[in-house]
Amino acid sequence: MLEARDLRLQLGDRRVLxxxxxxxxxxxxxxxxxxxxAGKTSLLSLLSLQRTPTAGSLSLFGGExxxxxxxxxxxxxxxxxxxxxxxxxxxxxxxxxHARLYRLQDVKERAVEELRRVGLAPFRxxxxxxxxxxxxxxxxxxxxxxxxxxxxxxxxxxxxxxxRGQELLDRLVREHCAAGGAALLATHETERALGLATDVMVLxxxxxxxxxxxxxxxxxxxxxxxxxxxxxxxxC
Amino acid sequence: xxxxxxxxxxxxxxxxxxxxxxxxxxxxxxxxxAMLYGFAxxxxxxxxxxxxxxxxxxxxxFSSFLAVGRAFGVEAEAGQQLLMAPIDRGAIFxxxxxxxxxxxxxxxxxxxxxxxxxLGVALPHATWLFLWTLVLGVVGFAAAGSAMGALTVQTxxxxxxxxxLLLPFTSPLLLGAVNATNALYGKNPSQLGSWLWLMAAxxxxxxxxxxxxxEYLTEV
Numbered sequence: 001m002l003e004a005r006d007l008r009l010q011l012g013d014r015r016v017l018x019x020x021x022x023x024x025x026x027x028x029x030x031x032x033x034x035x036x037x038a039g040k041t042s043l044l045s046l047l048s049l050q051r052t053p054t055a056g057s058l059s060l061f062g063g064e065x066x067x068x069x070x071x072x073x074x075x076x077x078x079x080x081x082x083x084x085x086x087x088x089x090x091x092x093x094x095x096x097x098h099a100r101l102y103r104l105q106d107v108k109e110r111a112v113e114e115l116r117r118v119g120l121a122p123f124r125x126x127x128x129x130x131x132x133x134x135x136x137x138x139x140x141x142x143x144x145x146x147x148x149x150x151x152x153x154x155x156x157x158x159x160x161x162x163x164r165g166q167e168l169l170d171r172l173v174r175e176h177c178a179a180g181g182a183a184l185l186a187t188h189e190t191e192r193a194l195g196l197a198t199d200v201m202v203l204x205x206x207x208x209x210x211x212x213x214x215x216x217x218x219x220x221x222x223x224x225x226x227x228x229x230x231x232x233x234x235x236c
Numbered sequence: 237x238x239x240x241x242x243x244x245x246x247x248x249x250x251x252x253x254x255x256x257x258x259x260x261x262x263x264x265x266x267x268x269x270a271m272l273y274g275f276a277x278x279x280x281x282x283x284x285x286x287x288x289x290x291x292x293x294x295x296x297x298f299s300s301f302l303a304v305g306r307a308f309g310v311e312a313e314a315g316q317q318l319l320m321a322p323i324d325r326g327a328i329f330x331x332x333x334x335x336x337x338x339x340x341x342x343x344x345x346x347x348x349x350x351x352x353x354x355l356g357v358a359l360p361h362a363t364w365l366f367l368w369t370l371v372l373g374v375v376g377f378a379a380a381g382s383a384m385g386a387l388t389v390q391t392x393x394x395x396x397x398x399x400x401l402l403l404p405f406t407s408p409l410l411l412g413a414v415n416a417t418n419a420l421y422g423k424n425p426s427q428l429g430s431w432l433w434l435m436a437a438x439x440x441x442x443x444x445x446x447x448x449x450x451e452y453l454t455e456v
Contacts, residue, residue, distance in 0.1 A: 050319055068451055074322040084317035088251040100243045101321040127254075143317070 001026050001151060001182045002047065007056035009042050009206075016042045018206040019056065024151075024184060024199075029177045031197035031214075032186040035230045039206040040186040041081070041155055047184065048078040048153050061150065074102060077149030079157050083140025085128050091115055091139050092124040095146060102147040114142040118168065133160035141169060145176070152176055152183040158192060170196050190226065204229040237330065240323035244331035248307070252335070258303040259339055266299030266347045274354035281357055288357040289417035293410055295351055296344055297377060297403075303339045304381030305398050307332055308389040329382060329450040333443065336378035344374050360420035365428070369420065372435040373413040379439060380406050383446035386453050409438045 002024040009017040017039045024030050034040045045051045046058065049067050058065040060072055078084075085094045095111035104110055115121045118138040128136060137160045144152065152173065158166050166189075173183050173196060187193045194200070200217060202210040202225050210225040252258055273291050277284055284291075318328055348370065352359050360366045384402045388394045412435040419428035446453065 048320055050316065070322040070324070073320060076320065078317075078320050080316055082316070086247065086251065088255050089247065093247075093250065097243060097247050098317075098321075101240055101318075101323055103322075 001061060002184075003059040004047070005057050005059070007043070007046055007058060008054045009039075009046060009051065010054045011042075016206055017046070017053070020203070020206070020208055021056075022201060022208060022211055024182050026150075026180050026182055027177055028199055029173060029183040029185065029197045030199045030201055031193035032184060032201050032203060033188075033190070033193075033226055033229065034186075034203035038203045038229065040203055043203065044078070044080070044153050044155050044184070044186055047151075048076055049073055074147065075150045076153060077144040077147070077151070078153045078155075079140050079144040080155045081159070083136045083143075085136055085139050085143065087129040088127065090125050090127055091120050091131070091142075094128060094139060095143060098143045098146055104147060110146060114146045115139075117145075117172075118142040134162050134165050137161050138165055138168070141172065145172060150181050152181060152185075154183065154185045154187075156187055156189075157185065158187060158189045166192060194222075202226060202229045237324040237327045240321075240327035241330035241334070244318070244327060245334045248331060248335040249338075252339075258306055259342060262299045262301075262303040262339070262343055263346050265302055266295055266343060267350055269295045269298065270347060270350045270354045273351070277355065284355050284357050285421060286418075286423070288351070288355060289414045289421065291355065292348065292351045293373065293413045293417065296340075296347055296373070297406065297410060299347060300340045300343050300374075300377055301381070301399065301402065303343065304336045304378060305385065305402065307336055307339070307382070308385035325451045326447045329386060329446055332385065333379055333382045336382050337375055340374040340378045340381075341371075344370055360417070362420050366417070366420055369413060369416045369432065369435070372416075372432060372439060373409060376409040376435055376439040376442060377406055379442035379446070380409070383442055383453075386446065386450065409435060412438065 005021050007017055007020040008015070020039070020043060032040055032043070046053050049065060049069065049072060052067050061075060065072055089097070092111055092115065095114055096107055099107035099110055112121065112124065115124045118141055120135060120138055120142065123131065123135065128139060131139065137157070141157065154173070157169055161169060170192065173185070177183055177198070185193055185197060194214060197214055199211070199213050200222065201208060209229055273295070277287065319325065348359065381402055384398055384405065388397045388401065391397055412431045416428055416431035416435065419425045419431060
């Protein structure tokens with residue numbers, strides 16, 4: 001589903017990604033760890049086609065990915081640090097706009113259904129400005145899943161969510177992967193991500209320092225790798 | 237692209253109608269400028285008429301700047317999602333252009349009679365040509381503002397960078413608008429056509445070039 005080959009990204013004089021290669025197949029959920037500044041968000045910006053890599057290539061769903069490929073964008077779902085919702089619109093209007101931009105059918109019914117799925121149906125006509133941070137994150141999750149993407153790209157999605165919200169997120173991601181989708185989850189929530197993911201990848205100073213299926217990773221090995229990465233693999 | 241632009245325009249208009257964060261402060265600012273001009277220049281119609289086109293267009297530009305300059309600010313909330321959407325990114329520019337034209341037109345409709353009233357200078361008799369001049373000026377300023385707004389929306393020094401880019405870039409438009417309005421008051425009337433053509437060319441360039449380059453502008 002996703003194949004990154006030697007992805008590099010340079011922003012100004014800073015080499016953010018220094019050759020990242022990995023693959024992610026259907027039904028897999030990859031947890032991405034790394035210190036602040038290790039390049040997690042930058043990697044997600046490349047995978048979500050928001051940026052073009054300085055070098056390297058990216059293959060999505062069997063074809064070469066390009067930033068202006070609208071058909072590919074439709075198959076991706078991205079939830080960033082920020083839930084990416086308009087505060088001056090209601091939850092319902094946010095989803096309605098999303099559905100229309102993605103040219104979905106039965107937009108009104110879909111919007112209501114998604115709001116119900118994330119527990120926001122009673123607040124559908126409330127301005128998002130009045131939502132708590134956790135409610136905004138739930139709305140962002142509904143928006144991300146609404147067009148049924150095949151590949152989910154989630155950047156610290158547990159942030160702001162309460163325990164029930166985190167459980168909801170985990171359940172939806174599990175259902176997505178069980179249905180043949182794939183997910184990549186950049187996170188600092190180690191325990192939660194390990195319970196959710198099938199594979200683990202550690203990014204350190206713009207490079208992949210470790211990647212393996214969770215089942216093949218002894219806990220001690222993982223903690224050592226993660227400790228090294230978090231100890232000095234980020235901003236320098 | 238047009239359908240997506242219409243939905244995005246609906247979104248922008250809904251936000252503005254609810255919040256009135258763009259138009260209201262800009263209109264108040266423009267009216268204050270008009271009042272201050274009224275106090276500062278007390279010379280009667282004969283003295284003020286030669287200065288009126290310059291004062292009017294500066295008032296329109298400065299107050300519109302407040303609205304146009306902040307119109308892209310809302311995209312800081314969820315703009316990343318728009319960039320991810322399967323739409324031609326030109327639709328984002330088109331929707332913002334439409335909003336900025338609407339805002340600047342409303343401001344101009346409020347400020348032009350206010351300037352005339354407070355400075356005591358009658359508007360030109362050639363009403364249709366004057367309206368045409370106003371429309372060309374409004375569209376050009378809105379187009380340049382939309383382009384520069386897109387370019388600076390992600391920058392940290394946006395508040396400083398936007399005027400530093402927008403005001404010099406729009407100086408040919410200001411020159412054209414002031415001279416065309418002067419021509420309508422009888423100063424070098426034969427040059428009216430040239431000034432209107434200059435403004436139309438500015439409008440065309442600042443509408444088409446950003447539309448074509450918007451995909452690239454949003455990646456910078």
